[in-house]
Amino acid sequence: MFAPIRPRRSVLYMPGSNARALEKARDLPADGFIIDLEDAVAPEAKREARDQVVQSLTAGGFGRREVVVRVNGTNTPWFDADLAAIARAAAAGVGIHAVLIPKVADAETLLVVGRQMEALGAPSGLRLWAMIETPLAVLRALDIALAARNPATRLAVMVLGTNDLAKETGAQLRPGRASMASWLSHCVLAARAGGVEVLDGVWNDFTDLNGFARECAEAAIMGFDGKTLIHPGQIETCNAAFSPPDDELAQARALIAMFDRPENAGRGVLQVGGRMYERMHADIARKRVALADAIAARG
Ligand SMILES: CC(C)(COP(=O)(O)OP(=O)(O)OC[C@H]1O[C@@H](n2cnc3c(N)ncnc32)[C@H](O)[C@@H]1OP(=O)(O)O)[C@@H](O)C(=O)NCCC(=O)NCCSC(=O)C[C@H](O)C(=O)O
Numbered sequence: 001m002f003a004p005i006r007p008r009r010s011v012l013y014m015p016g017s018n019a020r021a022l023e024k025a026r027d028l029p030a031d032g033f034i035i036d037l038e039d040a041v042a043p044e045a046k047r048e049a050r051d052q053v054v055q056s057l058t059a060g061g062f063g064r065r066e067v068v069v070r071v072n073g074t075n076t077p078w079f080d081a082d083l084a085a086i087a088r089a090a091a092a093g094v095g096i097h098a099v100l101i102p103k104v105a106d107a108e109t110l111l112v113v114g115r116q117m118e119a120l121g122a123p124s125g126l127r128l129w130a131m132i133e134t135p136l137a138v139l140r141a142l143d144i145a146l147a148a149r150n151p152a153t154r155l156a157v158m159v160l161g162t163n164d165l166a167k168e169t170g171a172q173l174r175p176g177r178a179s180m181a182s183w184l185s186h187c188v189l190a191a192r193a194g195g196v197e198v199l200d201g202v203w204n205d206f207t208d209l210n211g212f213a214r215e216c217a218e219a220a221i222m223g224f225d226g227k228t229l230i231h232p233g234q235i236e237t238c239n240a241a242f243s244p245p246d247d248e249l250a251q252a253r254a255l256i257a258m259f260d261r262p263e264n265a266g267r268g269v270l271q272v273g274g275r276m277y278e279r280m281h282a283d284i285a286r287k288r289v290a291l292a293d294a295i296a297a298r299g
Protein backbone atom coordinates (compact mmCIF):
# COMPACT_ATOMS: atom_id res chain seq x y z
CA MET A 1 0.00 0.00 0.00
CA PHE A 2 2.84 2.43 0.81
CA ALA A 3 6.14 2.85 -1.00
CA PRO A 4 8.94 1.10 0.91
CA ILE A 5 9.90 3.22 3.89
CA ARG A 6 13.49 4.16 4.61
CA PRO A 7 13.73 5.41 8.18
CA ARG A 8 15.55 8.74 8.41
CA ARG A 9 15.14 9.40 12.11
CA SER A 10 18.76 10.30 12.80
CA VAL A 11 21.20 11.62 10.21
CA LEU A 12 24.63 12.46 11.61
CA TYR A 13 26.93 15.07 10.11
CA MET A 14 30.64 14.52 10.22
CA PRO A 15 33.49 16.57 8.78
CA GLY A 16 34.93 14.92 5.66
CA SER A 17 38.34 15.92 6.96
CA ASN A 18 37.92 13.88 10.16
CA ALA A 19 39.23 10.37 9.42
CA ARG A 20 38.44 9.17 12.94
CA ALA A 21 34.77 10.22 12.63
CA LEU A 22 34.48 8.48 9.24
CA GLU A 23 35.94 5.32 10.75
CA LYS A 24 33.69 5.50 13.80
CA ALA A 25 30.53 5.99 11.71
CA ARG A 26 30.61 2.36 10.60
CA ASP A 27 29.57 1.27 14.11
CA LEU A 28 27.06 3.99 14.94
CA PRO A 29 23.28 3.30 15.02
CA ALA A 30 22.28 6.38 13.00
CA ASP A 31 19.90 5.89 10.06
CA GLY A 32 22.20 7.95 7.88
CA PHE A 33 25.31 10.06 7.66
CA ILE A 34 26.06 13.35 5.98
CA ILE A 35 29.76 13.54 5.27
CA ASP A 36 30.49 17.21 5.03
CA LEU A 37 32.81 18.91 2.57
CA GLU A 38 31.25 22.35 3.19
CA ASP A 39 31.22 24.31 6.45
CA ALA A 40 32.96 21.70 8.60
CA VAL A 41 36.04 21.66 6.33
CA ALA A 42 38.47 24.58 6.18
CA PRO A 43 39.21 26.03 2.70
CA GLU A 44 42.81 24.78 2.73
CA ALA A 45 41.66 21.22 3.57
CA LYS A 46 38.92 20.93 0.92
CA ARG A 47 40.83 18.93 -1.65
CA GLU A 48 42.35 16.50 0.80
CA ALA A 49 38.98 16.00 2.49
CA ARG A 50 37.31 15.20 -0.86
CA ASP A 51 39.94 12.56 -1.64
CA GLN A 52 39.69 11.09 1.85
CA VAL A 53 35.90 10.87 1.68
CA VAL A 54 35.97 9.02 -1.64
CA GLN A 55 38.63 6.67 -0.28
CA SER A 56 36.68 5.99 2.90
CA LEU A 57 33.39 5.41 1.06
CA THR A 58 35.13 3.12 -1.41
CA ALA A 59 36.27 0.99 1.54
CA GLY A 60 32.56 0.59 2.46
CA GLY A 61 31.30 -0.85 5.73
CA PHE A 62 28.35 1.52 6.24
CA GLY A 63 25.82 -1.30 6.06
CA ARG A 64 22.21 -0.26 5.51
CA ARG A 65 22.81 3.30 6.57
CA GLU A 66 22.12 6.02 4.07
CA VAL A 67 25.31 7.77 3.01
CA VAL A 68 25.08 11.36 1.83
CA VAL A 69 27.89 13.73 0.91
CA ARG A 70 27.38 17.45 1.42
CA VAL A 71 29.32 19.20 -1.31
CA ASN A 72 30.38 22.83 -1.33
CA GLY A 73 27.91 25.40 -2.62
CA THR A 74 27.21 25.66 -6.33
CA ASN A 75 28.81 29.13 -6.43
CA THR A 76 32.10 28.06 -4.82
CA PRO A 77 35.37 27.08 -6.54
CA TRP A 78 35.09 23.53 -5.13
CA PHE A 79 31.61 22.58 -6.31
CA ASP A 80 32.42 21.15 -9.75
CA ALA A 81 35.22 18.94 -8.49
CA ASP A 82 33.14 17.79 -5.50
CA LEU A 83 30.19 16.81 -7.69
CA ALA A 84 32.41 15.10 -10.27
CA ALA A 85 34.22 13.07 -7.58
CA ILE A 86 30.96 11.87 -6.00
CA ALA A 87 29.26 11.14 -9.33
CA ARG A 88 32.32 9.19 -10.52
CA ALA A 89 32.54 7.18 -7.32
CA ALA A 90 28.81 6.37 -7.39
CA ALA A 91 29.07 5.36 -11.06
CA ALA A 92 31.88 2.99 -10.06
CA GLY A 93 29.56 1.31 -7.56
CA VAL A 94 30.63 3.06 -4.35
CA GLY A 95 27.73 3.14 -1.87
CA ILE A 96 26.65 6.78 -1.91
CA HIS A 97 22.92 7.48 -1.81
CA ALA A 98 22.69 11.23 -2.26
CA VAL A 99 24.47 14.53 -2.74
CA LEU A 100 23.39 17.31 -0.38
CA ILE A 101 23.49 20.78 -1.90
CA PRO A 102 23.94 23.55 0.68
CA LYS A 103 22.28 26.97 0.52
CA VAL A 104 19.92 26.10 -2.32
CA ALA A 105 18.37 29.35 -3.53
CA ASP A 106 15.75 28.14 -5.99
CA ALA A 107 14.23 25.19 -7.83
CA GLU A 108 16.21 25.97 -10.98
CA THR A 109 19.47 25.15 -9.16
CA LEU A 110 18.22 21.61 -8.55
CA LEU A 111 17.46 21.09 -12.22
CA VAL A 112 20.87 22.41 -13.24
CA VAL A 113 22.65 20.15 -10.72
CA GLY A 114 20.47 17.18 -11.69
CA ARG A 115 21.47 17.65 -15.33
CA GLN A 116 25.13 17.98 -14.36
CA MET A 117 24.87 14.68 -12.47
CA GLU A 118 23.33 13.05 -15.54
CA ALA A 119 26.12 14.41 -17.74
CA LEU A 120 28.71 13.09 -15.28
CA GLY A 121 27.23 9.59 -15.59
CA ALA A 122 25.87 9.47 -12.02
CA PRO A 123 23.60 6.43 -11.58
CA SER A 124 19.88 7.26 -11.34
CA GLY A 125 19.86 5.98 -7.75
CA LEU A 126 22.13 8.84 -6.69
CA ARG A 127 19.58 11.32 -5.36
CA LEU A 128 19.75 14.98 -4.52
CA TRP A 129 19.06 16.49 -1.10
CA ALA A 130 18.55 20.24 -0.71
CA MET A 131 19.45 22.41 2.25
CA ILE A 132 16.87 25.04 3.16
CA GLU A 133 18.93 27.54 5.12
CA THR A 134 18.49 31.00 3.68
CA PRO A 135 15.54 33.38 3.95
CA LEU A 136 14.92 33.06 0.20
CA ALA A 137 14.92 29.27 0.35
CA VAL A 138 12.35 29.27 3.16
CA LEU A 139 10.17 31.68 1.21
CA ARG A 140 10.58 29.51 -1.91
CA ALA A 141 10.29 26.18 -0.10
CA LEU A 142 7.16 25.18 -2.01
CA ASP A 143 8.78 25.78 -5.42
CA ILE A 144 11.86 23.88 -4.30
CA ALA A 145 9.82 20.93 -3.02
CA LEU A 146 7.64 20.84 -6.15
CA ALA A 147 10.82 20.48 -8.22
CA ALA A 148 10.74 16.83 -7.09
CA ARG A 149 7.92 16.28 -9.60
CA ASN A 150 10.52 16.55 -12.33
CA PRO A 151 12.64 13.37 -11.99
CA ALA A 152 15.56 15.20 -13.62
CA THR A 153 16.07 17.10 -10.36
CA ARG A 154 16.52 13.81 -8.40
CA LEU A 155 15.20 15.64 -5.33
CA ALA A 156 14.35 13.31 -2.44
CA VAL A 157 14.88 15.16 0.86
CA MET A 158 14.95 18.73 2.18
CA VAL A 159 17.20 19.48 5.17
CA LEU A 160 16.79 22.52 7.40
CA GLY A 161 19.94 24.49 8.20
CA THR A 162 18.94 26.34 11.33
CA ASN A 163 22.41 27.70 12.09
CA ASP A 164 22.60 29.47 8.74
CA LEU A 165 19.01 30.62 9.11
CA ALA A 166 19.90 32.18 12.46
CA LYS A 167 22.96 33.81 10.91
CA GLU A 168 21.05 35.19 7.91
CA THR A 169 18.00 36.45 9.77
CA GLY A 170 19.20 37.49 13.22
CA ALA A 171 16.62 35.13 14.75
CA GLN A 172 17.99 33.57 17.91
CA LEU A 173 18.11 29.81 18.36
CA ARG A 174 16.60 29.30 21.80
CA PRO A 175 14.94 26.24 23.33
CA GLY A 176 11.48 25.90 21.83
CA ARG A 177 12.59 27.82 18.72
CA ALA A 178 9.66 30.25 18.85
CA SER A 179 11.58 32.49 16.45
CA MET A 180 11.63 29.81 13.75
CA ALA A 181 8.58 27.64 14.40
CA SER A 182 6.51 29.13 11.57
CA TRP A 183 9.40 28.76 9.08
CA LEU A 184 9.98 25.16 10.10
CA SER A 185 6.29 24.26 9.79
CA HIS A 186 6.13 26.03 6.44
CA CYS A 187 8.99 23.82 5.19
CA VAL A 188 7.29 20.65 6.44
CA LEU A 189 4.12 21.68 4.61
CA ALA A 190 6.06 22.45 1.42
CA ALA A 191 7.91 19.12 1.58
CA ARG A 192 4.63 17.22 1.87
CA ALA A 193 3.15 19.13 -1.06
CA GLY A 194 6.16 18.10 -3.15
CA GLY A 195 6.18 14.52 -1.85
CA VAL A 196 9.67 14.70 -0.39
CA GLU A 197 10.98 13.96 3.09
CA VAL A 198 12.16 16.69 5.42
CA LEU A 199 14.75 16.67 8.20
CA ASP A 200 15.08 19.18 11.02
CA GLY A 201 18.28 21.14 11.74
CA VAL A 202 20.91 20.43 14.39
CA TRP A 203 21.01 21.05 18.16
CA ASN A 204 24.44 22.54 18.80
CA ASP A 205 24.72 22.05 22.59
CA PHE A 206 25.46 18.34 22.30
CA THR A 207 26.12 17.84 26.02
CA ASP A 208 22.55 18.98 26.88
CA LEU A 209 20.64 15.80 26.08
CA ASN A 210 17.48 16.88 27.92
CA GLY A 211 17.17 20.01 25.82
CA PHE A 212 17.93 17.95 22.73
CA ALA A 213 15.22 15.39 23.61
CA ARG A 214 12.68 18.23 23.94
CA GLU A 215 13.66 19.64 20.55
CA CYS A 216 13.39 16.16 18.94
CA ALA A 217 9.90 15.73 20.42
CA GLU A 218 8.86 19.15 19.08
CA ALA A 219 10.24 18.30 15.64
CA ALA A 220 8.39 14.97 15.57
CA ILE A 221 5.14 16.75 16.48
CA MET A 222 5.74 19.29 13.69
CA GLY A 223 5.91 16.39 11.24
CA PHE A 224 9.63 16.16 10.47
CA ASP A 225 10.79 12.70 9.39
CA GLY A 226 13.91 13.01 11.50
CA LYS A 227 16.64 15.32 12.68
CA THR A 228 20.17 16.06 11.63
CA LEU A 229 22.79 15.55 14.33
CA ILE A 230 26.33 16.63 15.07
CA HIS A 231 27.47 14.14 17.71
CA PRO A 232 27.15 10.35 18.19
CA GLY A 233 25.80 10.95 21.71
CA GLN A 234 22.60 12.34 20.16
CA ILE A 235 21.70 9.27 18.06
CA GLU A 236 19.80 7.12 20.52
CA THR A 237 17.68 9.98 21.89
CA CYS A 238 16.82 10.98 18.35
CA ASN A 239 15.97 7.45 17.21
CA ALA A 240 13.65 7.07 20.19
CA ALA A 241 11.89 10.38 19.52
CA PHE A 242 11.14 9.54 15.88
CA SER A 243 10.16 5.87 16.43
CA PRO A 244 6.50 5.07 17.02
CA PRO A 245 6.23 4.03 20.70
CA ASP A 246 4.85 0.59 21.64
CA ASP A 247 1.54 1.88 23.03
CA GLU A 248 0.88 3.87 19.85
CA LEU A 249 1.67 0.79 17.75
CA ALA A 250 -0.68 -1.40 19.78
CA GLN A 251 -3.49 1.12 19.26
CA ALA A 252 -2.63 1.44 15.57
CA ARG A 253 -2.79 -2.31 15.04
CA ALA A 254 -6.10 -2.55 16.90
CA LEU A 255 -7.58 0.23 14.75
CA ILE A 256 -6.42 -1.41 11.51
CA ALA A 257 -7.89 -4.75 12.65
CA MET A 258 -11.17 -3.07 13.49
CA PHE A 259 -11.57 -1.49 10.06
CA ASP A 260 -10.56 -4.82 8.46
CA ARG A 261 -13.39 -6.73 10.17
CA PRO A 262 -16.03 -7.89 7.66
CA GLU A 263 -18.85 -6.30 9.66
CA ASN A 264 -17.12 -2.90 9.31
CA ALA A 265 -16.47 -3.22 5.58
CA GLY A 266 -19.12 -0.66 4.65
CA ARG A 267 -18.36 1.77 7.46
CA GLY A 268 -16.38 4.94 7.04
CA VAL A 269 -16.40 5.93 10.67
CA LEU A 270 -16.14 4.03 13.98
CA GLN A 271 -16.10 5.04 17.60
CA VAL A 272 -13.60 3.47 19.95
CA GLY A 273 -13.44 4.47 23.62
CA GLY A 274 -15.36 7.67 23.01
CA ARG A 275 -13.19 8.81 20.07
CA MET A 276 -14.08 9.06 16.42
CA TYR A 277 -11.95 7.17 13.90
CA GLU A 278 -12.32 7.46 10.14
CA ARG A 279 -10.57 5.39 7.48
CA MET A 280 -7.95 8.12 7.15
CA HIS A 281 -6.93 7.32 10.75
CA ALA A 282 -6.45 3.69 9.75
CA ASP A 283 -4.26 4.91 6.86
CA ILE A 284 -2.13 6.93 9.32
CA ALA A 285 -1.95 3.86 11.57
CA ARG A 286 -0.78 1.68 8.65
CA LYS A 287 1.94 4.17 7.85
CA ARG A 288 3.18 4.21 11.45
CA VAL A 289 3.18 0.41 11.59
CA ALA A 290 5.08 0.28 8.29
CA LEU A 291 7.68 2.71 9.73
CA ALA A 292 8.03 0.57 12.86
CA ASP A 293 8.43 -2.55 10.70
CA ALA A 294 11.11 -0.84 8.59
CA ILE A 295 12.95 0.18 11.77
CA ALA A 296 12.70 -3.37 13.15
CA ALA A 297 13.89 -4.84 9.84
CA ARG A 298 17.14 -2.93 10.01
CA GLY A 299 17.93 -4.46 13.38
C1 LIG B 1 31.28 18.99 17.76
C2 LIG B 1 32.50 18.14 17.58
C3 LIG B 1 33.65 18.99 17.02
C4 LIG B 1 32.92 17.57 18.93
O1 LIG B 1 34.00 16.66 18.69
P1 LIG B 1 34.85 16.01 19.85
O2 LIG B 1 35.39 17.09 20.76
O3 LIG B 1 35.83 15.06 19.23
O4 LIG B 1 33.75 15.20 20.66
P2 LIG B 1 33.92 14.01 21.63
O5 LIG B 1 35.27 13.98 22.24
O6 LIG B 1 32.77 14.05 22.58
O7 LIG B 1 33.75 12.75 20.67
C5 LIG B 1 33.56 11.46 21.20
C6 LIG B 1 33.82 10.42 20.16
O8 LIG B 1 32.90 10.55 19.10
C7 LIG B 1 33.56 10.83 17.86
N1 LIG B 1 32.76 11.83 17.15
C8 LIG B 1 32.48 13.07 17.54
N2 LIG B 1 31.69 13.66 16.66
C9 LIG B 1 31.46 12.76 15.68
C10 LIG B 1 30.69 12.80 14.49
N3 LIG B 1 30.01 13.90 14.14
N4 LIG B 1 30.66 11.69 13.74
C11 LIG B 1 31.34 10.58 14.07
N5 LIG B 1 32.08 10.48 15.21
C12 LIG B 1 32.14 11.58 15.98
C13 LIG B 1 34.92 11.36 18.26
O9 LIG B 1 35.84 11.09 17.23
C14 LIG B 1 35.18 10.54 19.50
O10 LIG B 1 35.53 9.22 19.12
P3 LIG B 1 36.61 8.35 19.91
O11 LIG B 1 37.90 8.73 19.28
O12 LIG B 1 36.22 6.95 19.69
O13 LIG B 1 36.51 8.76 21.36
C15 LIG B 1 32.21 16.94 16.63
O14 LIG B 1 31.19 16.19 17.22
C16 LIG B 1 31.89 17.30 15.22
O15 LIG B 1 32.79 17.59 14.44
N6 LIG B 1 30.61 17.22 14.84
C17 LIG B 1 30.14 17.44 13.48
C18 LIG B 1 30.36 18.87 13.02
C19 LIG B 1 29.86 19.09 11.61
O16 LIG B 1 29.91 18.21 10.78
N7 LIG B 1 29.33 20.29 11.35
C20 LIG B 1 28.77 20.66 10.06
C21 LIG B 1 27.31 20.37 9.96
S1 LIG B 1 26.26 21.22 11.11
C22 LIG B 1 25.58 22.47 10.14
O17 LIG B 1 26.28 23.35 9.81
C23 LIG B 1 24.14 22.31 9.69
C24 LIG B 1 23.60 23.40 8.78
O18 LIG B 1 24.39 23.63 7.67
C25 LIG B 1 23.23 24.67 9.49
O19 LIG B 1 23.44 25.74 8.92
O20 LIG B 1 22.66 24.58 10.59
Ligand SMILES: [Mg+2]
Binds near residue numbers: 039102133161163
Ligand atom coordinates in the same frame (compact mmCIF):
# COMPACT_ATOMS: atom_id res chain seq x y z
MG1 LIG C 1 24.50 25.55 6.97
